[in-house]
Amino acid sequence: MDKHGALKFICEIPIFFRKDGKITYYTLFNKASEFIKKFGLSREDFIMYLKNNPKYIEVWHEYAQDKRWTPAYYLSYENGKYSFGIKAKNSCDDKIYEISEQPYELCADFILKDCEHISSL
DSSP states (O other), rough: HHHHHHHHHTTTHHHHHHHTTOOOOOHHHHHHHHHHHHHOOOOOHHHHHHHHHHHHHHHHHHHHOOOOEEEEEEEEEEEEEEEEEEOSGGGOOOOEEESSSOOHHHHHHHHHHHHHHHHHH
């Protein structure tokens, strides 16, 4: 696998999970973390990949909306703007990290933070 293939694999994690109910997010995100290290994937790599493949923005947005655990990173879309943050166990501790009309940077941050968080469990 090359760098492009690794980016594609990572961006398709929610799709893989929906197609194959036997594989866990933990397994997929551990593999993603390996690829991030192996290929030195950066935030900028993900931003460029998402700009060239914008369909993955909606894939990750849907995945974020399906999350049912806390603490958890989120990516949401309301009133024409995307936001990225973390939902805490206590909603008073929720944090919004970024708000933007452009989803690429926020989605890249969400993917990287979720990979880091889930693979550390």
